[in-house]
Amino acid sequence: MNRSNLKAAAFAAAAAALPCLWQAGATPALAQEPAAKPAAQAAKVERGRYIVSTSGCHDCHTPWIVGPKGPEPDMTRALSGHPESMTLPPPPKADGPWVVTAAATNTAWAGPWGISFTANLTPDPETGLGKWTERNFRETIRSGRHMGRGRPVLPPMPVQVYRNWTDADFEAVYAYLQSIPAIRNRVPEPLPPAAPVAASR
Amino acid sequence: MKPRTLDVLVFAAAAALAAHALLEGGAPAEAALLAPPLPELLSATGLHEPGTTRPRPDHLAFAPQYPLWSDGAAKRRWIHLPPGTSIDASDPDAWSFPPGTRLWKEFAHGRAVETRYIERLADGTWRFATYVWDEDGREARLAPEDGAVVVRADVPGGRYVVPSRQDCLACHEGPSVPVLGFSALQLSPDRDGLAPHAEAREDAHVGLAEMAARGLVRGLPAALLDVPPRVAGRTPVERAALGYLHANCGHCHNAGGALDGIDLALAQDARDPQRSAARTLRSLLGHDSRFRPHGAAATQRIASDGGPSVLALRMRTDNPLARMPPLGVAIADDEGIALVERWIHHDLQRPSETQR
Numbered sequence: 001m002n003r004s005n006l007k008a009a010a011f012a013a014a015a016a017a018l019p020c021l022w023q024a025g026a027t028p029a030l031a032q033e034p035a036a037k038p039a040a041q042a043a044k045v046e047r048g049r050y051i052v053s054t055s056g057c058h059d060c061h062t063p064w065i066v067g068p069k070g071p072e073p074d075m076t077r078a079l080s081g082h083p084e085s086m087t088l089p090p091p092p093k094a095d096g097p098w099v100v101t102a103a104a105t106n107t108a109w110a111g112p113w114g115i116s117f118t119a120n121l122t123p124d125p126e127t128g129l130g131k132w133t134e135r136n137f138r139e140t141i142r143s144g145r146h147m148g149r150g151r152p153v154l155p156p157m158p159v160q161v162y163r164n165w166t167d168a169d170f171e172a173v174y175a176y177l178q179s180i181p182a183i184r185n186r187v188p189e190p191l192p193p194a195a196p197v198a199a200s201r
Numbered sequence: 202m203k204p205r206t207l208d209v210l211v212f213a214a215a216a217a218l219a220a221h222a223l224l225e226g227g228a229p230a231e232a233a234l235l236a237p238p239l240p241e242l243l244s245a246t247g248l249h250e251p252g253t254t255r256p257r258p259d260h261l262a263f264a265p266q267y268p269l270w271s272d273g274a275a276k277r278r279w280i281h282l283p284p285g286t287s288i289d290a291s292d293p294d295a296w297s298f299p300p301g302t303r304l305w306k307e308f309a310h311g312r313a314v315e316t317r318y319i320e321r322l323a324d325g326t327w328r329f330a331t332y333v334w335d336e337d338g339r340e341a342r343l344a345p346e347d348g349a350v351v352v353r354a355d356v357p358g359g360r361y362v363v364p365s366r367q368d369c370l371a372c373h374e375g376p377s378v379p380v381l382g383f384s385a386l387q388l389s390p391d392r393d394g395l396a397p398h399a400e401a402r403e404d405a406h407v408g409l410a411e412m413a414a415r416g417l418v419r420g421l422p423a424a425l426l427d428v429p430p431r432v433a434g435r436t437p438v439e440r441a442a443l444g445y446l447h448a449n450c451g452h453c454h455n456a457g458g459a460l461d462g463i464d465l466a467l468a469q470d471a472r473d474p475q476r477s478a479a480r481t482l483r484s485l486l487g488h489d490s491r492f493r494p495h496g497a498a499a500t501q502r503i504a505s506d507g508g509p510s511v512l513a514l515r516m517r518t519d520n521p522l523a524r525m526p527p528l529g530v531a532i533a534d535d536e537g538i539a540l541v542e543r544w545i546h547h548d549l550q551r552p553s554e555t556q557r
C-alpha cells in the first residue's frame with residue numbers, strides 16, 4: 001500500500017470512529033479570582049466533561065456492550081479503554097478496500113498500522129493517566145506521540161482534530177479526566193502489522 | 202515483513218494523520234510566528250565559508266564523549282557563539298547559551314545526507330530545522346516541517362527518515378536545556394574509553410578546559426576544572442553503560458523533565474555524579490515497568506540482573522511500536538545493547554547492597 005492509500009485508510013478509520021461533534025472556538029472565559037478558585041475548578045471540570053461528552057471520547061475509550069436497547073457504552077467502565085481481560089482472535093484478513101476492522105467493544109482496531117487498543121483515560125496511577133501531567137496529556141495530542149515523545153499515537157485516534165483544542169480546552173479535559181473514578185485496567189501494548197496476532201492481553 | 206517495512210508502515214500511518222493536521226492548520230508555536238523565517242538553504246545559516254562547503258573557521262567543532270546512536274551515521278558537529286558572548290555554566294548541568302547561539306550536526310553515510318540546525322533567537326526561544334543535502338553535495342535544502350524520507354542506495358535500508366520539527370522538539374524539549382551533546386559532562390577531558398561509537402577527540406575539537414580558558418564558558422565551578430566531570434560508575438562497564446543511557450535516553454528520561462511521572466531517571470549530572478548514578482539505579486531497580494510485553498503474565502523490572510529486563514528488551518526489539526528510543530533509530534545498536542546487557546548481567550547490583 002502506498003503512502004497516499006494508507007493516509008486514506010487512516011482517515012477512513014478516523015472518520016468512522018468519530019462522528020465529530022467538536023465545536024471549535026467555544027471556550028468560555030473562566031473566573032480567575034482566588035476567592036472563586038473552587039468554583040473556577042468546578043467550572044473547568046464541567047467544561048472538560050462537556051468537551052469529552054461531545055467529542056466522541058466515549059465512542060472508543062468506553063467499551064461497548066449490547067444493552068436492552070442495543071449497543072451502548074458500558075458506563076460502569078467509562079473511559080477505561082480496551083478491557084485487559086478480553087481475549088481476541090486474530091483480526092480477519094484485509095480484503096480489497098476493507099482494510100480496517102474494529103472489535104465489537106469499539107476498543108480494538110486492526111488496520112495497516114497493526115492493532116491498536118484504546119487507552120485507559122481514568123486516573124488510575126498504574127494503568128491510566130494518574131501519573132500524567134497536563135503537559136503530558138496536551139503534548140500527546142498536539143504531537144501525535146505518546147506523552148509527546150514516545151511511539152506514534154495510532155489510528156483511529158483522531159489527534160488531527162483534537163490538536164486544535166486551545167490550551168484552556170486541554171486543561172479542562174485533563175481536569176475532568178483526573179476527576180472521574182479510577183479504574184484499574186492495563187490496556188495491552190499495540191501490535192505491529194506483522195506480529196503474531198494473539199492479541200489477548 | 203522486515204522491520205524496515207514495519208517502520209515505513211507505522212511512519213506512514215502516523216504521518217497520514219499528522220500531514221492532514223498541518224494542512225488544516227495545527228496549533229503553531231507563538232514564538233515561531235515572531236521569528237524571521239528559516240533560511241531555505243543551509244549555506245544561508247552561516248555554517249560554511251561563502252561559496253564552499255568548508256565550515257567557517259570561527260565555528261567550534263566538538264565531539265561528545267558519549268555520542269547518540271543514529272543508525273551508524275557518521276557525524277560532525279559545530280557550535281557558533283556570537284562574538285563577545287559566553288555560556289553561563291554556573292549550573293554545570295543546565296548551561297545557559299546566549300541569544301544568537303547556533304549549532305549544526307551533519308549526518309553522513311559515505312556522504313552527507315542531512316544537517317540539523319538549532320538556533321537561539323533574540324527573545325531567548327529556540328528553533329529547530331533540518332536540511333537535506335542535494336545529490337551533488339553542494340547545498341542542502343530546508344526539509345518540510347513534517348519531515349521527509351530520502352531514498353538513497355547508500356544509506357542503510359535504502360531509506361533515510363528526516364525528522365519533523367515536532368520530532369526535534371520531542372527530544373530537545375525533554376530536558377531543561379535543549380542543547381544535548383554540548384555540556385560539561387559530554388566535553389569533559391576525562392573521556393570514557395569504553396563509550397560505544399566514541400569518536401577520537403581531534404585537535405580541532407573544543408573541550409571543556411579550552412572553553413573555560415578562552416572565556417567561552419563562565420561561572421563553571423572550579424572543582425570541575427580540577428577534577429573533570431565523570432560518570433560515577435562503580436566499574437568501568439557501569440560507567441560506560443550509564444554514559445550511554447545518558448546520551449541516548451536521558452534527554453527524555455530525566456528527573457524533573459517532561460516524563461518525570463515515569464520515574465525513570467537516566468540522565469547523569471556533572472555537579473553530583475554520585476547522586477545521579479544512585480538515582481538511576483533506584484529508578485531502574487526500584488519498581489516494575491509499566492510496559493508489559495505481549496505474552497508476559499506480569500509486569501517486569503526495568504532492569505534486573507536475575508530476570509528479564511524491559512530496558513534491554515525495548516532497545517533490542519525490531520517492533521517499531523515498542524523500540525526505544527522511539528524516534529531517530531531504525532536499526533538496533535548492537536554495540537550499545539551489548540554494553541548495557543553486560544552491565545545488567547555482570548555489574549548491576551541493588552543500590553542497597555552498594556555503598557555510595
